[in-house]
Amino acid sequence: MYRKMPCGAAGCEETTFAGSPYCRTHHPSPQEAVKLLIDGIVGERSAINIDFSRIALNVGDFSRIRFVGCNFGKTSLSHIMFTGASFRLCFFDTACLDSCDFSGVDMDFCSFGDVDIFDCSFENSELIHVNFDGSRIKESTFSSSNLYDSRFILSDIENSRFDDCDFKRVYFMPKKAVSISTVGSNITEAVKDMEHIYL
Amino acid sequence: MKIYQHYSIYGFSNAYILGNEETSSAIIVDPAEVTTTMIDQIEHKSYSLKAILITHNHIHHCRGLKTLMRIYEPAVYASNKKIFDIVCRKVRDQDSFEEAGFSIKALAVPGHSQDSMIYSIGPYLFTGDALHAGIIGKTTSSFNAQALFERLETKLQGYPDDTMIFPGHGPPSTLGTEKKFNLGLRSDYAERLHPSYDFFVQ
Numbered sequence: 001m002y003r004k005m006p007c008g009a010a011g012c013e014e015t016t017f018a019g020s021p022y023c024r025t026h027h028p029s030p031q032e033a034v035k036l037l038i039d040g041i042v043g044e045r046s047a048i049n050i051d052f053s054r055i056a057l058n059v060g061d062f063s064r065i066r067f068v069g070c071n072f073g074k075t076s077l078s079h080i081m082f083t084g085a086s087f088r089l090c091f092f093d094t095a096c097l098d099s100c101d102f103s104g105v106d107m108d109f110c111s112f113g114d115v116d117i118f119d120c121s122f123e124n125s126e127l128i129h130v131n132f133d134g135s136r137i138k139e140s141t142f143s144s145s146n147l148y149d150s151r152f153i154l155s156d157i158e159n160s161r162f163d164d165c166d167f168k169r170v171y172f173m174p175k176k177a178v179s180i181s182t183v184g185s186n187i188t189e190a191v192k193d194m195e196h197i198y199l
Numbered sequence: 200m201k202i203y204q205h206y207s208i209y210g211f212s213n214a215y216i217l218g219n220e221e222t223s224s225a226i227i228v229d230p231a232e233v234t235t236t237m238i239d240q241i242e243h244k245s246y247s248l249k250a251i252l253i254t255h256n257h258i259h260h261c262r263g264l265k266t267l268m269r270i271y272e273p274a275v276y277a278s279n280k281k282i283f284d285i286v287c288r289k290v291r292d293q294d295s296f297e298e299a300g301f302s303i304k305a306l307a308v309p310g311h312s313q314d315s316m317i318y319s320i321g322p323y324l325f326t327g328d329a330l331h332a333g334i335i336g337k338t339t340s341s342f343n344a345q346a347l348f349e350r351l352e353t354k355l356q357g358y359p360d361d362t363m364i365f366p367g368h369g370p371p372s373t374l375g376t377e378k379k380f381n382l383g384l385r386s387d388y389a390e391r392l393h394p395s396y397d398f399f400v401q
Contacts, residue, residue, distance in 0.1 A: 113376030153333030
């Protein structure tokens with residue numbers, strides 16, 4: 001799980017890229033490697049223990065695909081559809097997500113720490129035990145989602161919607177919160193200061 | 200290595216099964232409880248349960264220990280000599296050992312409790328209640344909070360930022376994210392706690 005393999009080129013200390021035996025620098029055709037990886041995942045409808053780190057993707061459809069133990073760290077994802085996908089033990093730390101659709105996802109025990117999230121939809125989703133600490137969330141929506149036991153500690157949140165959400169056991173302590181809507185949410189259930197941390 | 204996370208409603212804590220497919224063996228970190236799903240995962244993969252690692256002896260992190268000992272014969276590692284009359288292999292700070300084909304290093308981080316340990320296994324840290332996503336474990340005094348802060352800072356030095364953190368409660372994280380955004384890893388954290396603790400001693 002999340003295993004990083006060293007590049008096959010002699011003397012190279014980088015890690016392998018997109019499931020190939022080489023790093024991005026030493027791969028003869030990085031674009032082809034990414035395409036092969038994606039075609040495989042879409043064909044199988046599942047991605048288990050895949051290292052996507054440092055991949056840049058523009059436009060793609062991963063709807064209803066099952067992701068388990070995948071590392072999306074340092075990826076740059078733009079206009080990617082994850083509609084109805086399921087995620088378990090996936091890491092997106094320090095990724096950049098632009099106009100991605102995570103609506104209707106079933107996500108459990110994942111991390112989006114220090115991620116740039118712009119114009120993304122997490123609507124109608126199960127976002128259980130998900131870490132959004134330090135993330136910069138702008139122009140995005142989490143409406144009608146279950147956020148049970150998720151964390152938004154020191155995140156920057158701007159122009160985003162959290163309407164009709166379940167905030168039970170959510171640590172909602174953003175560093176900056178501008179134009180946030182929480183209509184119909186049980187925001188009073190959320191932990192909002194250090195005095196009420198009970199672990 | 201395969202990691203299976205289990206959420207226990209009892210104490211809202213995380214238990215982890217770590218399976219090694221090369222050796223067909225497994226270890227469990229903090230058996231908060233034992234569920235049929237956990238037993239199924241061990242049995243269906245034909246894992247032999249070699250060890251149980253306890254990060255600290257709070258009941259909601261080791262409640263399933265007795266049940267597991269009735270079914271399997273694993274070695275129990277903790278910084279305690281005994282938990283529920285079960286004899287443990289006592290680990291100390293910086294102790295290294297091998298179980299189920301994994302190289303495990305123990306790091307002592309007292310503060311949340313005097314027996315708190317972190318287990319470092321490959322690129323993963325099983326932090327128990329010492330370090331959670333965004334916060335550190337609750338302490339009974341600002342002195343303990345400062346001690347925990349200093350120990351975490353010292354002992355996690357040298358681990359890369361993409362080290363994955365699997366805590367005893369709440370979602371996972373990475374060390375890089377925690378270094379930047381954990382409220383408890385800020386130098387003035389213990390100072391800011393003073394007013395709430397002082398309330399009880401005035």
